[in-house]
Amino acid sequence: MRPVTKKWLFLKISSFILIPLMLWFIINFVSFYDKNYQEILKFLTTQPSKFLFSLFLIFAYFFSALSISEVFEDYIHDEKIKNAANKTLNIFAIFFPLITIIIIFNLSL
Amino acid sequence: MENNNPLSPHIQIYKWHVSSLVSIATRIAGIINILATTLICIWFSSLLFGESNYEIIKVFLQSFFGKFIAIGITWSFSFQILSEIRHLIMDLGYGFELKTTNITGMIVIIFSFIFTILIYLLGRQFI
Numbered sequence: 001m002r003p004v005t006k007k008w009l010f011l012k013i014s015s016f017i018l019i020p021l022m023l024w025f026i027i028n029f030v031s032f033y034d035k036n037y038q039e040i041l042k043f044l045t046t047q048p049s050k051f052l053f054s055l056f057l058i059f060a061y062f063f064s065a066l067s068i069s070e071v072f073e074d075y076i077h078d079e080k081i082k083n084a085a086n087k088t089l090n091i092f093a094i095f096f097p098l099i100t101i102i103i104i105f106n107l108s109l
Numbered sequence: 110m111e112n113n114n115p116l117s118p119h120i121q122i123y124k125w126h127v128s129s130l131v132s133i134a135t136r137i138a139g140i141i142n143i144l145a146t147t148l149i150c151i152w153f154s155s156l157l158f159g160e161s162n163y164e165i166i167k168v169f170l171q172s173f174f175g176k177f178i179a180i181g182i183t184w185s186f187s188f189q190i191l192s193e194i195r196h197l198i199m200d201l202g203y204g205f206e207l208k209t210t211n212i213t214g215m216i217v218i219i220f221s222f223i224f225t226i227l228i229y230l231l232g233r234q235f236i
Contacts, residue, residue: 012200015193022142023228026186029149030232033179034171037160044153057150064143071136074117100150107156 007066014063021056045107054104057097065093127214134218135192141185180229187224191217 001009032043043049069086076082123129152166169175195213198204204213230236 012197016197019190019193022186022190026183027228027232030179030183030229031234034167034175036167037156037163040153041156044156057146060143060146064139067136067139068143073114077116096147096150100154103154103157 011063011066011070014059014066018056018059018063021052021059024052025056041107044104050104054097054101057100061093061097065089126211127218128210131192131195131214131217135189135196138185138189138192142182142189145182145185180225183228183232184221184225187228188217188221191221191224 032040072082072085195217
């Protein structure tokens with residue numbers, strides 16, 4: 001399989017998984033965004049929200065990294081700048097959700 | 110290896126259609142959503158510093174501006190959800206006719222607002 005086909009397939013699979021996770025997250029976000037400290041902590045420290053939010057983060061950053069790299073492909077001509085932009089994007093898309101998930105798993109009521 | 114792929118023409122070159130508007134808006138909504146998710150992650154991570162530090166964020170989120178941002182994020186997520194569903198249907202080989210792309214594009218735009226209201230009411234437990 002060609003790398004571009006693989007990338008397209010990953011984009012579509014992650015999009016398919018992300019749709020219900022986005023819906024779940026946004027409904028919950030609306031319900032707790034102005035709530036107090038204890039209520040938000042309760043949301044993040046109980047299951048299944050802890051697991052689903054972690055899953056949402058992994059797929060959201062994976063999907064975004066693939067989508068934004070398409071924008072780089074379309075509009076950045078210089079290969080060196082494009083490679084640097086893609087590497088920065090990939091590092092951010094791996095480490096940022098990972099750190100957040102570690103923090104969430106260390107939160108307690 | 111030198112990349113000889115042509116670059117996309119910049120967006121001001123195209124004549125605007127519903128489908129191009131939805132396509133560009135999807136990219137913008139995607140970027141807004143990942144920035145919003147990043148800010149939400151920072152907000153959640155700040156919970157580690159304890160309840161006293163959380164008060165400033167709470168006051169901001171309870172303000173008019175905070176509500177405006179929450180509704181804006183809800184619309185942005187709604188738009189991306191509907192647009193991704195449209196893209197997945199098109200990937201299955203349906204809806205490529207010009208008339209159909211315009212209709213589905215309009216459905217995405219109109220229903221993103223209806224969806225925002227429904228999600229907000231559902232989240233706030235009004236329905």
